[in-house]
Amino acid sequence: MASGTALIYDEEMTTHKLLWNDPICDIEVPERLSSSYEQLKRYHLVERCVLVPAREGSEEEILFVHSSEHLEVAKSTQTMNEEELKRVSENYDAFFFHPNTYRCARLAVGATLQLVDAVMSGKVRNGMALVRPPGHHSQRNAANGFCLFNNVAIAAEYAKRKYGLQRILIVDWDVHHGQGTQYIFEEDPSVLYFSWHRYEHREFWPSLKESDYDAVGLGKGKGFNINLPWNKVGMENSDYLAVFFHVLLPMAFEFDPELVIVSSGYDSGIGDPEGQMNATPEVFAHLTHFLMQLANGKLCVILEGGYHLKSLAESICMTVKTLLGDPIPQVSGEMAPCLSAVESIQNVRAAHKPYWKWLTYEDTSFLENLSTKSHLLKKASSNASMEHESKKTNSNETVKVEKFLELHMKNTLLPVPPIKTATTDSTGLAHFLPVPLHLVKDMDKTEIQALVSGFYADLVKEDETFLSLGSMLPILDKILKKEVRNGIAASPTSAVSAAVALRHCVRFGLQRVLCVFVGDMQIIPNTEDGKTLIIHICEKEHFTFLLKNVLLLLKDAEGNDFFSAVLGFILPVAYSYQPNLTVIAVGPNRNLEISGISLLFALLQGLAESRIFAVIKDTEINLMQSVAKALVGASLPHFGAYVPPTREKVNEMKRLRDQFQQEWKMLQCSGKL
Ligand SMILES: [Zn+2]
Known part of the structure; x- marks a missing residue:
């Protein structure tokens, strides 16, 4: 088994930037990369990694998942003036072009593929690529949501073609739905795509029906697309962990991937204006640790979103520390998922029951009595003491989060036993x-x-x-x-x-x-x-x-x-x-x-x-x-x-869960309590 952790970063990817006023796009700033890299240096993590240079992704590689029309449009922006750039950007939902965007996007693709090569060749065990622009919203024929080329999708396709892989797991823990990645692989059973995302019953961008839990894939790909919608903001560490225990990890161990790629957005972390979630940086250490147990440790983490610079940087550091094998800090917060999260978990399990052996004996009889409709949830949450308060980010809140992060990280950074x-x-x-x-x-x-x-x-x-x-x-x-x-x-x-x-x-x-x-x-x-x-x-x-x-x-x-x-x-x-x-x-x-x-x-x-x-x-x-x-x-x-569990064992597990879930709340995975 290989050892070592690769880190890929190229300062040139900070040259892609917004040249005009746009209140939607102005959070995707170059400092997202540079300040995160600085923080990695400050924690002496850069020097412990194997530094792998980025390269440009080739046109051929980009065409693995994109149309030649899309590639040509992107290429043509290199010589445009600001007016022209603005006009072509307006053709897309939330994207901006800069004369160097095409070059940066090719570097982002190439950096991702360099990481796949480093891991697949055994040069390192795992690694992280810090890239801009991100990729998971990008579609075959369109830029979307700050993304031009779908770095992770290209990487999965590349790994299939170059290394003959037949089972690749993509875990998208960005707070937005990577609908681009879903579209690219929804008919492909060789790529298991998991995404959790802020959804709020389709209120939150990109507000698509196909981001809901019942979009399980199409044709031969049925069962290989897993959507876990967050129907409330304010989700905490315990909600994220519960989804790993009761949805993602059992799927992943049954799927038995040969490579795991993370669409690693940290807008699902505390303080982020997009996600408005409350998960703290160390939870990403735990999520990373779990994924390191799959695919004989072959794990490629690729940056997607994350717009609170401090939260982003700390979460990236937590991820890299874990990839390096440092001790995992204790996770903070009450260990009890909220009702809304548990409902999403049970809905995903029910939707995927026909496709997964571990869910064969899942009891879904109670589902018809439940609904995820928001008005019902509101009614339920007024009675449920464990329901999290949703928090809207305001300036007071921002200051509080800054202070929290500073103190929190001081306590979280453990000395590594010699x-x-x-x-x-x-x-x-x-x-x-x-x-x-x-x-x-x-x-x-x-x-x-x-x-x-x-x-x-x-x-x-x-x-x-x-x-x-x-x-x-x-x-x-x-x-x-x-x-x-x-x-x-x-x-x-x-x-x-x-x-x-x-x-x-x-x-x-x-x-x-x-x-x-x-x-x-x-x-x-x-x-x-x-x-x-x-x-x-x-x-x-x-x-x-x-x-x-x-x-x-x-x-x-x-x-x-x-x-x-x-x-x-x-x-x-x-x-x-x-x-x-x-x-x-x-x-x-x-x-x-x-x-x-x-x-x-x-x-x-x-x-x-x-x-x-x-x-x-x-x-x-x-x-x-x-x-x-x-x-x-x-x-x-x-x-x-x-080997799937027998009916007898499933029933035994359920009996134990029913018996102990009031005391050990992380056992909860159905809304019927
Ligand atoms: Zn995002």
């Missing part, structure tokens, strides 16, 4: 691991003796467990002190070791420790102090009981249908809980396959500032090797052919 993954070599474990890890010295015997008799005597009965603590606790201490990010320990009795680890964390002062336990537990750790949450994944009948704060999930090891449990249940509960540390323990008779457990490790690194502690049954050498790779970030699990 060491990523630690283990010990007492049992010769490190010798078997495929990647070099940092080795921590074992605790000496008298020290463990004192610790155990002082705090853990009721848990530790056997000598072999006692001995394994000598290597486990020093690793855990390093994680707690933030000297290392994550660690892996072997144990003969994982449940006992996990119980000791949990109590150790609470003694250290942590308030919320999440433990995901896979397999049989010899003892159930005490959770009565309310500072630990255990999600137990097991299949044996006699384990189906429930303690305070302990969830039990029945599951058989069968192919890779763990996606529904991991994405639809564990991830939402974990995000609702917002732990300070995650412990993942694996005992005997585990009922998740290695790839499923590795996926857990990969995804849960989004929490607790990426701090994870692994306790694994000492006989599971293969599993430890995979987990070590997942923790270091050296490789992603391979899942094999997609």
Whole structure:
């Protein structure tokens, strides 16, 4: 698996600018690029990236998705005077030409293709291209919404032709609908296009019927166009995350893309005058982190919109930091999606039920009783305490947002622990691991003796467990002190070791420790102090009981249908809980396959500032090797052919969701609460 992050930027793309007064177009300014690049430099991110030069996209490449008429018009503007430029611009909805626009647009296309080449050739694992003009509104025969050529669509077509790709995922998290991209690929099943966008029941630009959730694609492309309309402004981090958990990620894992391209507009971030949403910059770290788990890490992020310069720059920095593999900051705000977002989620799921295996058993019977009509929503929202207040941007608000961003980023920029993954070599474990890890010295015997008799005597009965603590606790201490990010320990009795680890964390002062336990537990750790949450994944009948704060999930090891449990249940509960540390323990008779457990490790690194502690049954050498790779970030699990969940499992997930969604609100994915 390749490593490294590419960054593509060419100052010349700041020469495209508006030459006359136009209150609609005047927000698309050159400083969007230059100030974002400055911020990347300030955070020392530029020097950590592989700098790849831009190039001009060729005419042939532009013609992959555009008509020759469109290309000729664009080309002809290079020699026009201002009057002529203005006249030709007026032929389009929200576009302006400058004599250098054509050159910049070709650079934007070429920069995007350079990134695709860098990622597909294995020169880097992922990367970001800062480009202007943006692309996702641009259509076969028309400029539109500040976009001349559709950079991302050309890139997808290029990847298909040059690298023979058959499955490309485009994630468009810009706050506007990329209708241009939708039109280009709506009949093409090889490109899965996902867009969320401010819609407000068709009130918001571009106010198209085909931007709604029921536009699922045409002909052979049916099911490969996913529109998630935001019918209110003021959407928050939890709304964005809920859409990833309950719509995009399950689709994406079933689709199994070979390349992921992001139409990365940050007008969906806080403070943006276009989007009027309240998502804060660090949410883009989380969204990026999730997409990095697909396509063996091949991820190309291409700039689209974003008009609040500070919000834009910070969000870009969050994205690039995450691409580089830095710890993910804790996401801020209440973890509960609003009713309007949940309604959109259920509508998309219902509309796509015929086309996706994971939705085969989706219960849509209640849909006819619900409506997304705005007057009904207003009525509903007056009763719903969790509904967000919509905010209109005014000057006071702008000042508040500026201040918020400044403070917020200071708190969000985490120091990166000097060491990523630690283990010990007492049992010769490190010798078997495929990647070099940092080795921590074992605790000496008298020290463990004192610790155990002082705090853990009721848990530790056997000598072999006692001995394994000598290597486990020093690793855990390093994680707690933030000297290392994550660690892996072997144990003969994982449940006992996990119980000791949990109590150790609470003694250290942590308030919320999440433990995901896979397999049989010899003892159930005490959770009565309310500072630990255990999600137990097991299949044996006699384990189906429930303690305070302990969830039990029945599951058989069968192919890779763990996606529904991991994405639809564990991830939402974990995000609702917002732990300070995650412990993942694996005992005997585990009922998740290695790839499923590795996926857990990969995804849960989004929490607790990426701090994870692994306790694994000492006989599971293969599993430890995979987990070590997942923790270091050296490789992603391979899942094999997609196996959809059985009806029984879907029902079980639904039962659990119904049972716990009042407490763990990120589980909510239907308006029927
Ligand atoms: Zn936009």
